[in-house]
Amino acid sequence: MGNPTQIIINCDPGIDDVLSIIMALSHPEKVQVRAICISHGNTTVLHGRENIVRLFSVLQKHIEENPDEAQSEGLKKALKSDNKIILAKGASHPLQGPTFNSSAYHGKDGLGDISTLPGDPWPLPDCLPEPLVETDKSADEVMLDILRTNDSGTVQIVSLAPLTNLALAWQKDPVTFLRVGGISAMLGNLDVPGNDTPSAEFNAFADPFAFRILLQDAPKFPALKELSKRLPFDMLPLDITNQHKVPFAQLCSDAVKEKNILQKFIAAILAHPRQRANARAPKDEPLDREKYDNFTAHDPLAMAHAIFCPSPIERNEQINEPIDESFSEWHIKTRTFGVETDGYLTRGECVVDHRQYSKGKPFTIPTGTYANSASDRNERYHPEPSLRMSRRISRIVSWIKTDKEDQANPSSAGTKEVEATFQETADLHVNDEQKRQFTGEWDIVISSPGVDWFRGMFLKSLTL
Ligand SMILES: [Ca+2]
Numbered sequence: 001m002g003n004p005t006q007i008i009i010n011c012d013p014g015i016d017d018v019l020s021i022i023m024a025l026s027h028p029e030k031v032q033v034r035a036i037c038i039s040h041g042n043t044t045v046l047h048g049r050e051n052i053v054r055l056f057s058v059l060q061k062h063i064e065e066n067p068d069e070a071q072s073e074g075l076k077k078a079l080k081s082d083n084k085i086i087l088a089k090g091a092s093h094p095l096q097g098p099t100f101n102s103s104a105y106h107g108k109d110g111l112g113d114i115s116t117l118p119g120d121p122w123p124l125p126d127c128l129p130e131p132l133v134e135t136d137k138s139a140d141e142v143m144l145d146i147l148r149t150n151d152s153g154t155v156q157i158v159s160l161a162p163l164t165n166l167a168l169a170w171q172k173d174p175v176t177f178l179r180v181g182g183i184s185a186m187l188g189n190l191d192v193p194g195n196d197t198p199s200a201e202f203n204a205f206a207d208p209f210a211f212r213i214l215l216q217d218a219p220k221f222p223a224l225k226e227l228s229k230r231l232p233f234d235m236l237p238l239d240i241t242n243q244h245k246v247p248f249a250q251l252c253s254d255a256v257k258e259k260n261i262l263q264k265f266i267a268a269i270l271a272h273p274r275q276r277a278n279a280r281a282p283k284d285e286p287l288d289r290e291k292y293d294n295f296t297a298h299d300p301l302a303m304a305h306a307i308f309c310p311s312p313i314e315r316n317e318q319i320n321e322p323i324d325e326s327f328s329e330w331h332i333k334t335r336t337f338g339v340e341t342d343g344y345l346t347r348g349e350c351v352v353d354h355r356q357y358s359k360g361k362p363f364t365i366p367t368g369t370y371a372n373s374a375s376d377r378n379e380r381y382h383p384e385p386s387l388r389m390s391r392r393i394s395r396i397v398s399w400i401k402t403d404k405e406d407q408a409n410p411s412s413a414g415t416k417e418v419e420a421t422f423q424e425t426a427d428l429h430v431n432d433e434q435k436r437q438f439t440g441e442w443d444i445v446i447s448s449p450g451v452d453w454f455r456g457m458f459l460k461s462l463t464l
Pocket residue numbers: 011012013014016017041042160161299
């Protein structure tokens with residue numbers, strides 16, 4: 001068995017973020033958590049930081065109180081190791097526009113409001129629990145530091161939150177960011193409805209601008225363009241995460257409440273979302289537990305993918321080798337889509353071209369014209385010069401050139417005029433078309449080793 005893969009976790013903790021982190025720590029033979037980077041999202045960065053501190057305090061108490069429990073072997077190894085885990089605060093708001101949270105599901109504090117329970121049963125400790133070390137550096141700087149100081153392709157990012165921290169790191173130093181071995185991201189929805197809004201998944205909705213930078217703008221970066229490469233994203237959209245449900249009864253039954261401190265903590269943070277899930281059932285008939293009393297493991301599935309599926313770089317190395325068994329059970333499909341940033345109703349929607357004649361291909365959006373040509377309106381919606389304007393500029397440029405050259409050398413003026421006109425027009429045409437193409441291409445995870453496999457692994461990781 002090789003060394004564990006080093007991972008950086010981008011999260012907005014968040015109930016399912018916290019459960020995902022416990023899962024990662026339970027598999028020290030597979031992954032080594034190098035940093036936990038906090039993002040805005042489910043809750044504020046301040047609450048997110050406190051939730052991680054609370055979690056590690058509970059984990060430390062758990063291994064102290066249960067030194068011989070076999071199911072906690074992984075946790076013990078991860079928490080007692082000399083490997084420190086950097087805790088870094090990141091972006092407190094999206095790159096543009098308003099900031100949102102999902103307190104309706106996660107509670108105001110992000111952990112089902114356990115911080116307001118009578119008697120404060122899950123207090124913040126006086127000291128930062130081991131093996132956390134806090135830094136004043138921003139999350140994006142921490143990501144770049146770790147990528148810079150490790151061999152290229154050896155560090156992976158698991159993103160369980162809006163992509164703001166990743167986009168900031170990419171914008172700050174794209175060459176270093178390209179050293180990432182793979183990115184497993186819980187994000188978006190392609191062929192199913194949204195969860196936060198009718199059309200968008202929460203992480204995409206919370207910062208569609210960061211999403212767009214990484215999906216649509218990053219491929220134009222010279223190093224990626226020359227190599228015909230794209231960022232090594234494996235996206236886990238609602239299309240697959242919705243299928244991975246775990247009965248609440250297995251996660252937080254009354255019997256579990258009598259067990260260890262970690263199980264009690266898990267039951268406490270799941271009480272609020274369980275109540276919310278059950279509230280969706282019809283009131284006038286007995287509760288259909290199989291249908292409604294379930295926890296949907298969005299973030300934990302992305303973490304499971306990072307732990308058990310080889311990264312894109314490892315997969316490329318396996319082309320001429322026998323395919324790793326764990327990879328053969330995770331299926332990936334490359335998809336082309338765009339992300340909506342401006343839509344009032346559709347912010348964060350992943351737009352796929354479902355039209356029969358162009359299904360799955362990149363698409364463009366017409367720039368259009370306005371009855372009153374107010375330039376500020378045009379700039380607001382279409383900051384790039386229109387194709388018509390580009391052509392007009394190219395002709396003016398070529399006419400000026402030809403006029404000057406015509407005076408200097410009258411015999412070649414005609415040919416040069418044609419060449420210059422076509423060359424300038426073609427260049428501007430290509431650039432303009434690229435700018436107007438609102439799509440990118442990422443690998444989408446379309447199946448896991450199975451819901452039963454996932455449930456068993458997830459519950460075992462949580463010592464349940
Ligand atoms: Ca999350």
